[in-house]
Amino acid sequence: MTATTSVPDAERLRALVRDFLATHDPRERLRFLRARFDAGLAWVHYPEGLGGLGLPRALQSVVDEEFAAAGAPDNAPRRNLIGLGMVAPTILRFGTEEQKRRFLRPLWTGEEAWCQLFSEPGAGSDLAVLATRAVRDGDDWVVTGQKVWTSRAHEADWAILLARTDPDVPKHRGLTYFLCDMHSPGVVVRPLRQATGEAEFNEVFLNRVRIPDAHRLGAVGDGWRVAQTTLMNERIAIGGGAAPRETGALGVVARTWRERPELRTPGLHDELLRLWVAWEVNRLTNERIRQQLANGQPGPEGSAVKLAFARLNQRVTGLELTLLAGEGLAYDDWTMRRPAGVDFTQRSPGYRYLRAKGNSIEGGTSEILRNIIAERVLGLPPEPRTDKDVPWKDLPR
Structure with a gap:
């Protein structure tokens, strides 16, 4: 199967994955992941020889579903969000052939963080x-x-x-x-x-x-142009991940609502419904943008996805604390841990509420994202920039 042949349908790709599973032992995790990359089943939209098959990005879900159904090990994507979501697409676009072959494989397998x-x-x-x-x-x-x-x-x-x-x-x-x-x-x-x-x-x-x-x-x-690719992919990585209904912080609140009827009030019910609808709209928007990504690099629309995610996540975690009242304020894990990643589902309500505050800063502040949306998506006049043509050494600091 090559990039020059006609694009196979999902069933042919499923058969390719099944053939791979029949000849590789998933218990040998690192060897398995390396072989998966070499077979072009890491990210199918990447070129052959770089972990892909040159196929449409939309077919990646077919591959992932087959490996997940077989219980095969994945490459721990949550632990390597920066590498997979931001670094890899930037190296693919701007790297030399030597850089691509040196860095992409150990990045995808998780050997290098x-x-x-x-x-x-x-x-x-x-x-x-x-x-x-x-x-x-x-x-x-x-x-x-x-x-x-x-x-x-x-x-x-x-x-x-x-x-x-x-x-x-x-x-x-x-x-x-x-x-x-x-x-x-x-x-x-x-x-x-x-x-x-x-x-x-x-x-x-x-x-x-x-x-x-x-x-x-x-x-x-030319670093600024290269960095724009990283930043646009970062905003998609933070706020635009594919997810089924009622995942993340919203899923936790919805589950609490169903399991704890004594906490319910009419006002909170109305607010939960509004947030549920807004969360679902944002989720479907993410799906649409991910489909657009199959045709190229992310554009400034990714800023809107990340901005909406930050606002919604903060409102949902705030609603959870209101719902739980004093119980929700309990937070006793003040040890300076080095967490393996951000977790909005398995931690305490207090953690979710506090950690969500960072969503409006990381990956571009909400204020900057509003400017990007206004200028590059809506076509509004840009803000005056008096330092645009001034040499950096002459700028006040």
């Missing part, structure tokens, strides 16, 4: 003013600076890094995108404690970290 070194203490919502410097030194770049809000940096083997390589041009034009080995000398990771008591993310210090030019992604000075 990834984090994102973008935001800085002085460059959060306005990412383009970042100050981390990368200076060319022979075949390497020497990087110095500080990054912040870096999820999973303490577990990451690699990072996508945006750094300033030319301070003499306007802020968007002097950036370059790198792939940074997190085990390199000079990389220091420190935990940041959250409102939940956990340390899910970190601050990262880069002290003269050397990165080979071979690990530069895209052209020198």
